[in-house]
Every structure is written in C-alpha cells, then in structure tokens.
Amino acid sequence: MKYLIVGLGNIGSEYMGTRHNIGFEIADELVKQLGGSFSNIRLAYYSEVSWKGRKLHVIKPTTYMNLSGRAVNYWMQELNIPLENVLVIVDDIALPLGKLRLKLKGSSAGHNGLKSIEASCGSQDYPRLRFGVSDHFAKGRQADYVLDGFDKDELPELPALIEKSVALIQSFVTVGPAHTMTAFNK
Secondary structure, eight states, X not given: XXXXXXXXXXXXXXXXXXXXXXXXXXXXXXXXHTTOOOEEETTXXXXXXXXXXXXXXXXXXXXXXXXXXXXHHHXXXXXXXXXXXXEEEEEETTSOTTOEEEESSOOOTXXXXXXXXXXXXXXXXXXEEEEEOOOOOOTTOHHHHHTSBOOTTTGGGHHHHHHHHHHHHHHHHHTOHHHHHHHHOO
C-alpha cells in the first residue's frame, strides 16, 4: 500500500512557526522520525519513507497555500495514488488548540488550501487531519491570525501535539481510517 501525505503550509522563512504552517511541521516530524529527508522536486518538497510495510510519499507543496491543489494533483497522478489514500494535514481555526480530527471528506470550511485541492482534484472526498489552532482573533483578522506564530503559552504544548499527529498518521496508514477516528477523534 502507498499513501500521499500532504502537509499544508507556505514556503519561506517568514511563514515558519505560523499556525498556517502546522502541516509542514507535522510532515517534517513524520519524515524525521522515519529517517527520511526532503528534496525539492516538481511543485513540492518530497520525501519517500516507509512505515510498517507501507510506502509514504510525503509532500510539502512549494506552490503556496492557495495553489496547493496543483502539487497534490500532480503527485497523485505521478504516483498513481487514489484519493482515499491521500491524507492532507491542515490547520483549523474551528477547533481549539491541539484538538485533532480525522475526517474522510467535507467542505473546505473557507480554507484556501483545501479549496485549491478540491478544485484541482474535483472532489471533497479525501481524508484530512484537521489540527486545531483555535480562533482567538478579532472579526476580520483571520488571515493575520493564521499567519502569525503561536502564543507563548501555546508553544510548550506543540511538541506533544505534533507527536500525537504523527501517531495519527501512522495509525491511518496501518489500521485504517475507522479505527483511527475511534482512537483519536475524542
């Protein structure tokens, strides 16, 4: 079995450590734990790692968030990976910090990265790991909030939350979505 794991974010040092780049951070930790490294290849930073007999193709699109779908669609076609074996890691302001939700399909909920994937792949029916980043922003300040770093009181929590996200991904590819949702969507 092979999977495409997609960490969403924006390239560039000015975006490092922002809420919007949590997908990149989780992808980085997954690849690091599995002994891989990234190369900059066709629309994405790409790594190929293995976990319990499964081949994981991990990408961090270099197209910026709003065009993430181009990279996802390219790598799905290039690697011949069906949509149900794609797992997109995305920040979610509708969830409190650290709340993880595995969903098998759904709307973009206004997230530009998910909108782009939906448009490029022609479907909302792909799994996504929604990582809660909270919604502590003033009306109309959503973009500033997600493009800002985590608060000082949130930073100590991040390593354990990223670790839990990696465990969710590993569960998804080994025991499948149903058991993973039961275990992690609490």
